[in-house]
Each structure stands twice: as structure tokens, then as C-alpha cells.
Amino acid sequence: MVGVINNFGGFYHTEFYVHELRMNGADIQAPHLNESEYLTRITGKTVFLGFIHMKYLEKATVEKLLSERRVNGPFLGLADFVARVEIGLEQLLILIRMTCFRFTGKTKQELLWEAHFLKNKRKAVVSTNELFRSATTEISFGRKPPEVPDLDETDIRQDILDQIDILEFPLDSPFHLVKDQSVRGIKAREMTQYLGKQVMILGYLVTVKYTRTVKGDVMNFGTFLDRDGDWIDTVHFPPVVKKYPFKGRAIYRIEGKVVEEFGFYSIEVDKLERMAYWNAAD
Structure with missing residues (x-):
């Protein structure tokens, strides 16, 4: 490494x-x-x-x-x-x-x-x-x-x-920079407990994969880290991509439904919000 x-x-x-x-x-x-x-x-x-x-x-x-x-x-x-x-x-x-x-x-x-x-x-x-x-x-x-x-x-x-x-x-941890420290959400390791349910989680963006549907619409697959350093995978369908696009490397508030396929858990995102960061001038 x-x-x-x-x-x-x-x-x-x-x-x-x-x-x-x-x-x-x-x-x-x-x-x-x-x-x-x-x-x-x-x-x-x-x-x-x-x-x-x-x-x-x-x-x-x-x-x-x-x-x-x-x-x-x-x-x-x-x-x-x-x-x-x-x-x-x-x-x-x-x-x-x-x-x-x-x-x-x-x-x-x-x-x-x-x-x-x-x-x-x-x-x-x-x-x-x-x-x-x-x-x-x-x-x-x-x-x-x-x-x-x-x-x-x-x-x-x-x-x-x-x-x-x-x-x-x-x-x-970049999570120290989140301005509103009261926003917590679940942890990535807890996703198995929320299968099929709506959750909120904070994630530090690692990478975004862009692809297109058969109709040519853009959709995204996101990879994040949670507060504990565990991985979060997300799916962003075209309507969500249009309404809540990624806005650079940052920590995001992720809301959506936990889904599972072949033992692999991810979140189908309904809403994505870039969290405000602290700065010394505040």
C-alpha cells in the first residue's frame, strides 16, 4: 500500500x-x-x-x-x-x-x-x-x-x-468540519438493520461513477465514507441526479431507502445535500 x-x-x-x-x-x-x-x-x-x-x-x-x-x-x-x-x-x-x-x-x-x-x-x-x-x-x-x-x-x-x-x-476526520454537529444519522454498519426502510446518513464523498440508462438519462453510483470510516454505496436515479446533483468533494447528507442485492447493501437516494463547513470567520 x-x-x-x-x-x-x-x-x-x-x-x-x-x-x-x-x-x-x-x-x-x-x-x-x-x-x-x-x-x-x-x-x-x-x-x-x-x-x-x-x-x-x-x-x-x-x-x-x-x-x-x-x-x-x-x-x-x-x-x-x-x-x-x-x-x-x-x-x-x-x-x-x-x-x-x-x-x-x-x-x-x-x-x-x-x-x-x-x-x-x-x-x-x-x-x-x-x-x-x-x-x-x-x-x-x-x-x-x-x-x-x-x-x-x-x-x-x-x-x-x-x-x-x-x-x-x-x-x-473531515466530519469535524461539519458546521451543524447535531446532524448524525445512522452508521454504515447499521444498514442491515434498516433494509427496505428510509434512512439518513452523513457520507464523505470518495468517488462518483456516471452512467446512462437505456433511455440515455444520466444516473450516478456514489461511494462515501461514514464517520467511522466504513464504506457507503449509493444509487442515484435520473430524477434525483437532476434535482440533487453532486457539488464536489465534501460531506453530504444522504436520505433514501436501504436496498440489498446478493448480500450487498446500498442506498437508493431520494435527497442529497452538501453539508455546510465551519470556517474561522463564523
């Missing part, structure tokens, strides 16, 4: 091969400054996503990062990294937003603030005897460390939006 991810192969988007790894017991880790390589790698049950998946991160930045790490060892923190790797503020912020510095124990907000301090206010001071620096103590900012102001706690929804922006898919 990691090979498929690295080769960007397969029918589905990279996101869903990562999902299958997680569902099979893998611990999926976002790119990590000291653990990740250019390509995704697996060690035991832990999968470290590669820097290649960060669409705004320049290859030259990754090459400098990896080269410095191989020659002089792991990075001790943000100031140490800035002192050792020539990097612009924009590229540095991408690494921070993707939580690549999470080993420091500092929040994303603290690191973003410190990054601006380091790049715009002062330059980290590297002593002439840096070769003898402690393996556990980060170099100084010069004079004294900055006093970080009180900052709001990290919101997982903002983390997910950063993941979608940089990786083009979420690592945490």
Missing part, C-alpha cells in the same frame, strides 16, 4: 489508500521534520508521510533539509532548524502548519509566532564552537528567547483545513 502511495498509483486518490492503511491498524503520521523522507516510509506499524505530499513545499527546500539532517543529525527545534537550513519564511510556515515541528511540544500558534520573530526580528546566533553543542539543547535566539504572548489553543478544525490546503486531503 505504501508503494501505491509513493507511485501515486491506483484508481482512488492518495487519501483513500492512507485511509485503508489506518483502517488496517497503521499509525498515520503527518510529515515529520526528523522522521520523514522525501517519499512516504513505514517503520513497524507507523507510516510517516513523505514531504513529496506537501504541495507548496519546494523540492529544493526538502533536499536542503534532508541533506543537513543526514550530515549533522536531527534538528533540536525551530531556532536550530532556521540556523542550519537556509529557508524563507513562506516555506518555514508551510512546515509549521503541517505540524512538522510537533516534536518540540510547542503549539502551532507558538511556532508560527516564533518563526516570524526569528525571520523578521532577529537572526539566531550560531557560536563558532557549534560542533560541540549539546545534543539535547537548542541553540539560543541571541541574547534571550522571545516571550511568547498568550495565544488561543489549537482548533482541530483549523488543523484539518491546513491539511486539506497543503496535502489536498485531511488526516483527521
Whole structure:
């Protein structure tokens, strides 16, 4: 599966091969400054996503990062990294937003603030005897460390939006982004209990297959994931396709009847609604 991810192969988007790894017991880790390589790698049950998946991160930045790490060892923190790797503020912020510095124990907000301090206010001071620096103590900012102001706690929804922006898919559950969290519905694994009945379920769109009836009308077959990561299959007949078309990758409220054929359960959709997402401006 990691090979498929690295080769960007397969029918589905990279996101869903990562999902299958997680569902099979893998611990999926976002790119990590000291653990990740250019390509995704697996060690035991832990999968470290590669820097290649960060669409705004320049290859030259990754090459400098990896080269410095191989020659002089792991990075001790943000100031140490800035002192050792020539990097612009924009590229540095991408690494921070993707939580690549999470080993420091500092929040994303603290690191973003410190990054601006380091790049715009002062330059980290590297002593002439840096070769003898402690393996556990980060170099100084010069004079004294900055006093970080009180900052709001990290919101997982903002983390997910950063993941979608940089990786083009979420690592945490996208269902956190649904604005109205009171809308729940049944779970995919409960569909067998509702055979022949009307149900409502929330589904994260995976793919849509378009086909035509013998009369030439368009109908759809949808594939979704529910909150637990289980698969949902849907059938959208022409009248429903016309009235409730798909509106891009998102979470949808699906209403319809549970049907079964040869032991395979799906939903014949009567209504499809794209759910509104949270945003920081709300």
C-alpha cells in the first residue's frame, strides 16, 4: 500500500489508500521534520508521510533539509532548524502548519509566532564552537528567547483545513468540519438493520461513477465514507441526479431507502445535500 502511495498509483486518490492503511491498524503520521523522507516510509506499524505530499513545499527546500539532517543529525527545534537550513519564511510556515515541528511540544500558534520573530526580528546566533553543542539543547535566539504572548489553543478544525490546503486531503476526520454537529444519522454498519426502510446518513464523498440508462438519462453510483470510516454505496436515479446533483468533494447528507442485492447493501437516494463547513470567520 505504501508503494501505491509513493507511485501515486491506483484508481482512488492518495487519501483513500492512507485511509485503508489506518483502517488496517497503521499509525498515520503527518510529515515529520526528523522522521520523514522525501517519499512516504513505514517503520513497524507507523507510516510517516513523505514531504513529496506537501504541495507548496519546494523540492529544493526538502533536499536542503534532508541533506543537513543526514550530515549533522536531527534538528533540536525551530531556532536550530532556521540556523542550519537556509529557508524563507513562506516555506518555514508551510512546515509549521503541517505540524512538522510537533516534536518540540510547542503549539502551532507558538511556532508560527516564533518563526516570524526569528525571520523578521532577529537572526539566531550560531557560536563558532557549534560542533560541540549539546545534543539535547537548542541553540539560543541571541541574547534571550522571545516571550511568547498568550495565544488561543489549537482548533482541530483549523488543523484539518491546513491539511486539506497543503496535502489536498485531511488526516483527521473531515466530519469535524461539519458546521451543524447535531446532524448524525445512522452508521454504515447499521444498514442491515434498516433494509427496505428510509434512512439518513452523513457520507464523505470518495468517488462518483456516471452512467446512462437505456433511455440515455444520466444516473450516478456514489461511494462515501461514514464517520467511522466504513464504506457507503449509493444509487442515484435520473430524477434525483437532476434535482440533487453532486457539488464536489465534501460531506453530504444522504436520505433514501436501504436496498440489498446478493448480500450487498446500498442506498437508493431520494435527497442529497452538501453539508455546510465551519470556517474561522463564523
